[in-house]
Amino acid sequence: MSRVLLSALLLTACAAEVPPRAEPGDPRVMPVGATAALDGSFSEGDGLSYAWSVSPELGASLTEPESPFATLTAQAPGLYTLSLEVCDESGRCDVAETWARVDAPGDTSRISDWSPDLFGGAESGAGLPGGFKDDEDDLCERCRQAAKGTSSQWVQFCKSLPDDTVDERSIRGSCQSQNLKASNVRNNWCSNYFCD
Numbered sequence: 001m002s003r004v005l006l007s008a009l010l011l012t013a014c015a016a017e018v019p020p021r022a023e024p025g026d027p028r029v030m031p032v033g034a035t036a037a038l039d040g041s042f043s044e045g046d047g048l049s050y051a052w053s054v055s056p057e058l059g060a061s062l063t064e065p066e067s068p069f070a071t072l073t074a075q076a077p078g079l080y081t082l083s084l085e086v087c088d089e090s091g092r093c094d095v096a097e098t099w100a101r102v103d104a105p106g107d108t109s110r111i112s113d114w115s116p117d118l119f120g121g122a123e124s125g126a127g128l129p130g131g132f133k134d135d136e137d138d139l140c141e142r143c144r145q146a147a148k149g150t151s152s153q154w155v156q157f158c159k160s161l162p163d164d165t166v167d168e169r170s171i172r173g174s175c176q177s178q179n180l181k182a183s184n185v186r187n188n189w190c191s192n193y194f195c196d
Contacts, residue, residue: 008075020045022096024052024084028179029101032077036100040068040084047089055081060102074102077169096180140195147186154179155187 021044030036040050044116059076072082080100087093146157158175171193178189 018045019092020048020086020088020094022084022086023092023180024082024096024098026172027099027101029103030074031103032074032105033183034074034102036072036074038062038070038072038082038084040070040086043068043084043086043094044167045086045088045092045094048086051085051087053083053085055083072100074100077102077104079173081173095174099170099177140190143190143194146188147183147190151179 001110002127021043023040025039025042027034040052043050048068050066050068050070051060052070054060054062056078059078059139059170060072060074060080063071063073065085072080074080079103080102082100083095085093085095105187142157142160146154155176158172158179161172174193175189178186181189
């Protein structure tokens with residue numbers, strides 16, 4: 001067997017071993033009544049099938065959820081988790097999440113308004129969700145360690161956070177939206193939420 005043929009067979013065998021990877025796109029902020037285009041076409045894998053879902057289902061709906069290009073229509077304000085599952089021809093699957101914040105008419109807040117002060121400020125009448133204020137130093141360090149790690153380690157860290165919401169905003173959802181970002185971007189997210 002020639003070296004060229006052997007190399008081609010090895011490359012083909014290795015390529016088939018690459019698992020699918022879902023890529024649901026960036027988070028978004030939209031007003032009630034708006035329709036947003038979802039784009040899962042940057043997902044990786046051969047012969048992919050797509051399955052979008054939204055949670056909670058009440059207040060938002062999906063059109064063409066089995067297409068890489070689904071659409072989200074928001075009928076009520078809130079924070080919605082958008083999940084994309086992709087499966088390849090071998091039956092291997094991957095799921096990733098992003099989110100959409102749907103604002104009521106007249107809401108002028110922006111993503112950049114989200115800060116630890118919003119969740120833990122005296123004017124909010126509450127500390128950080130889940131007692132974060134009491135455990136701030138440890139949480140800061142854990143967050144920074146996860147930021148340096150793999151995407152899986154980051155997701156595990158995000159899942160360890162309580163799914164508390166304050167003013168319809170979820171810290172866990174915000175954390176998970178950083179999953180595919182570079183480690184320095186995740187580290188900045190940690191600084192904004194948990195570190196002085």
